[in-house]
Amino acid sequence: MSVIHSVTLGRRAVLQFLGVSMAVAAINNPRSALSDTTAKQKMCSDGHLALTTGFVFPDAPSDVLAAEFKTTDPATPLLLPCTVPLLRHDDRLILFDAGAGPAFMESAGRLVASLKSAGVEADQITDIVFTHCHPDHLWGVTDEFNELTFPNARYHLARKEYDFWTGKDTLQSVPEHLKTFVAGAQSRLPRIAERAKFFENGAQPLAGIEAIGSPGHTPGHCSYMLHIAGDPVLLTGDVFSHPLTVRHPKWRWGTDQDSTIATQTRQRMIDRIAADRTRVAVYHMPPPGFGRIEAGSNGPSWVQET
Numbered sequence: 001m002s003v004i005h006s007v008t009l010g011r012r013a014v015l016q017f018l019g020v021s022m023a024v025a026a027i028n029n030p031r032s033a034l035s036d037t038t039a040k041q042k043m044c045s046d047g048h049l050a051l052t053t054g055f056v057f058p059d060a061p062s063d064v065l066a067a068e069f070k071t072t073d074p075a076t077p078l079l080l081p082c083t084v085p086l087l088r089h090d091d092r093l094i095l096f097d098a099g100a101g102p103a104f105m106e107s108a109g110r111l112v113a114s115l116k117s118a119g120v121e122a123d124q125i126t127d128i129v130f131t132h133c134h135p136d137h138l139w140g141v142t143d144e145f146n147e148l149t150f151p152n153a154r155y156h157l158a159r160k161e162y163d164f165w166t167g168k169d170t171l172q173s174v175p176e177h178l179k180t181f182v183a184g185a186q187s188r189l190p191r192i193a194e195r196a197k198f199f200e201n202g203a204q205p206l207a208g209i210e211a212i213g214s215p216g217h218t219p220g221h222c223s224y225m226l227h228i229a230g231d232p233v234l235l236t237g238d239v240f241s242h243p244l245t246v247r248h249p250k251w252r253w254g255t256d257q258d259s260t261i262a263t264q265t266r267q268r269m270i271d272r273i274a275a276d277r278t279r280v281a282v283y284h285m286p287p288p289g290f291g292r293i294e295a296g297s298n299g300p301s302w303v304q305e306t
Contacts (some may be wrong), residue, residue, distance in 0.1 A: 005203040044114035046082040046099035048106045053078050056254045080284040083113050094127040098138030129205055130157045131237030132221040133165045133185045141188050156205035159198040161220025214239045216262025235281045239269050241284040243302040270300045
């Protein structure tokens, strides 16, 4: 069942989960076009990914995993919630990522239903800003009939990310378990290319939304800083996907494209977030999915906010 929370934004912005759905607010700022009197937001559940500990943590020490999951069996199920932010401002409806759609996992692909339960039809979406092009973030641009799910949207995507997934040599260059990811991206990205706007690191694809290159998980992966009244919110996409990816940033995540760069990115983001005490929203973290990263004598840790 989809869970959606809606608020009218006030002077302070807060993020919170209700079930596996997060509410993200934006307020007036000189760097942003978002108004604290007209902006509304919702965070819509796209379901969850059904994975295993052995897949997502292929190189992790078995004793540490046993302490965390109470078993050493690599087939232990790991369910990762998928949440998609929806920001309403004046005549614009902006999604961050498009969900998994109907062709990836049976447990995911709930975004359109979540939108409908909030009174939003797919053809009302005006903009989609992508963190990266993995299936649970991209494949939702097409429906079960291979038609565009959001036919009136403009699509905002890092040029480096688009060029990688559409490259003629990409399919041959990736590991076997990622080849379906490439095939899926290459069948979908050309469909949205004519309505796409590409940007570079540091750009603002839309007013008040700053793109921050965070590669490794994919070559052109982007995080986004929402500049909101001196208390910015950082959307990190899949830089982090579980509290253990904060506690052990050097561990390889199963779908990281380049584990060395991904490790460097995680460490850099951890240092920045902890030093600045930035509020962070993470696509796959357990509910409520919003928190901070704190440095400690035993290393960094994810501190969930309720």
